[in-house]
Amino acid sequence: MQLRAFFRNAGQWLFKSPDQSLEQAYEAALTIKKIEDDYFDGKPIDQDNSDYGDSAYRYIQSEVERNIILIKQRMADFEAARSNLPQGRQMEVQSYDDQQDEYTLDLIDQSAIIFKKLRFIDEILDRYDALSSTLAALGTAPKGPQNSSKNGSGKPDKSRAGLAARSGVLPRSILRTVDRVKQDLDPKAEGDVLKSFRKSQGKTKIALRFILLLVIIPLLTQQLTKHFVVGPVVDCVRQTTDAEVFLNDEMEEEALHELQKFEERLRFEVILGKVAALSETQLKERVLDKALDIEEEYRERSADSVKNVFADIFAVLAFSLLLSTCKRQVATLKAFIDEIVYGLSDSAKAFIIILFTDMFVGFHSPHGWEVLLEGMSRHLGFPANRDFIFLFIATFPVILDTVFKYWIFRYLNRISPSAVATYKNMNE
Numbered sequence: 001m002q003l004r005a006f007f008r009n010a011g012q013w014l015f016k017s018p019d020q021s022l023e024q025a026y027e028a029a030l031t032i033k034k035i036e037d038d039y040f041d042g043k044p045i046d047q048d049n050s051d052y053g054d055s056a057y058r059y060i061q062s063e064v065e066r067n068i069i070l071i072k073q074r075m076a077d078f079e080a081a082r083s084n085l086p087q088g089r090q091m092e093v094q095s096y097d098d099q100q101d102e103y104t105l106d107l108i109d110q111s112a113i114i115f116k117k118l119r120f121i122d123e124i125l126d127r128y129d130a131l132s133s134t135l136a137a138l139g140t141a142p143k144g145p146q147n148s149s150k151n152g153s154g155k156p157d158k159s160r161a162g163l164a165a166r167s168g169v170l171p172r173s174i175l176r177t178v179d180r181v182k183q184d185l186d187p188k189a190e191g192d193v194l195k196s197f198r199k200s201q202g203k204t205k206i207a208l209r210f211i212l213l214l215v216i217i218p219l220l221t222q223q224l225t226k227h228f229v230v231g232p233v234v235d236c237v238r239q240t241t242d243a244e245v246f247l248n249d250e251m252e253e254e255a256l257h258e259l260q261k262f263e264e265r266l267r268f269e270v271i272l273g274k275v276a277a278l279s280e281t282q283l284k285e286r287v288l289d290k291a292l293d294i295e296e297e298y299r300e301r302s303a304d305s306v307k308n309v310f311a312d313i314f315a316v317l318a319f320s321l322l323l324s325t326c327k328r329q330v331a332t333l334k335a336f337i338d339e340i341v342y343g344l345s346d347s348a349k350a351f352i353i354i355l356f357t358d359m360f361v362g363f364h365s366p367h368g369w370e371v372l373l374e375g376m377s378r379h380l381g382f383p384a385n386r387d388f389i390f391l392f393i394a395t396f397p398v399i400l401d402t403v404f405k406y407w408i409f410r411y412l413n414r415i416s417p418s419a420v421a422t423y424k425n426m427n428e
Contacts, residue, residue, distance in 0.1 A: 021081060025074035026117045027415055028067040029124040035060060038346075038418045044127055068128055071121060113335070207336035210329040213322060221318040226311035234306050238299075245295055247302045248383040255294050262290045305381025312380070346416065350423035353408070361401035366393045 036042055040050055045064050047057050237243070246252040266286060269275040278286070323330060341349070359365060370389055377384045413420045 021074045021078040025071045025121055028070045029121045032067050032124055207333045210333050218315040218319045222311045222315035225314040226307045230307050230310040245299050247381045250383045255298050263287050309380050346419040346422045349419040350426050353423055357404055361397045369393050
């Protein structure tokens with residue numbers, strides 16, 4: 001059984017590796033494009049297109065070379081892993097019909113996304129493969145193992161020689177530009193644009209509808225089960241078994257404090273003359289009536305807490321069931337969120353990161369966690385354990401802060417280095 005599990009996990013890793021390799025190559029190409037937009041006004045990364053000094057330009061050029069090498073390595077992995085996939089899995093993105101249902105929409109979006117990523121990666125490689133000879137002639141290409149045309153044994157690098165040999169007389173980027181002009185002049189281009197817009201519109205509708213379902217269904221489940229399923233059962237059991245009024249000592253102390261406060265206020269109003277003079281017997285009767293009211297209030301509060309426990313369990317089960325049965329909608333929602341996040345500016349990304357980190361792991365976050373945990377314990381009818389709350393505040397925000405920093409260092413620094421720089425400047 002262990003051997004079968006090992007081969008199954010190995011197969012899953014092998015099948016997922018093309019998508020992972022393509023995603024890493026695409027992220028490296030996005031990094032190069034980000035450098036162009038932020039530091040070269042969208043122009044190719046060339047010293048003639050900027051006023052940076054030699055040291056700054058050499059650093060930028062080394063980053064570009066590093067990402068180009070990463071793109072080539074990951075694209076080689078992508079092609080090798082893609083060739084190892086079964087034939088049915090390779091052709092899966094093409095096995096859709098003309099019906100515009102959700103499954104067909106997902107397959108079309110998947111193939112369109114892969115095609116766009118490959119096209120974008122080819123444009124970046126074409127641009128800087130054609131630029132490498134110019135940089136070498138000007139002597140501005142940085143020296144080092146990444147730019148060397150020879151490997152460690154002193155022999156020419158076959159991969160770079162092959163890429164140079166395929167360049168031809170004209171750069172492929174010029175030919176690709178001509179093809180793009182032809183596509184724009186194609187009479188069918190308007191229909192293709194309209195079809196692409198409809199696909200994007202359908203994906204947005206699916207994502208927004210699924211977000212509403214994720215919010216509405218658990219809430220409706222919690223309320224319906226609480227009032228029509230769990231509520232009658234809990235009321236019947238508590239009435240037949242003569243259950244305790246207070247679920248914990250904390251609720252009893254609150255009720256006692258409320259009764260004492262009522263008695264003191266009543267005596268104070270009698271002294272001030274706001275209330276007619278009362279004898280000791282009348283005063284005790286008033287206090288007894290208030291005690292009965294408080295008892296009924298806390299009895300309902302205890303029953304409501306028990307109902308909340310079971311109703312929340314049903315709500316969590318409904319949420320989990322919705323996620324497990326709607327995997328295609330989850331993937332569409334993830335793509336929709338990624339598109340929104342990638343579309344934000346660097347300052348907006350930095351602002352959101354600072355907002356979340358200061359809110360959940362910042363200097364004032366312990367007060368918010370304390371209020372949240374106390375409210376949750378009151379909602380479920382559990383006593384607010386101060387030791388547990390302080391221990392949670394001392395550990396969980398620290399772990400969350402570490403995860404945030406690791407994500408920024410490991411992921412965001414590779415996807416959008418300018419956003420990380422903006423975040424550091426705003427945080428100082």
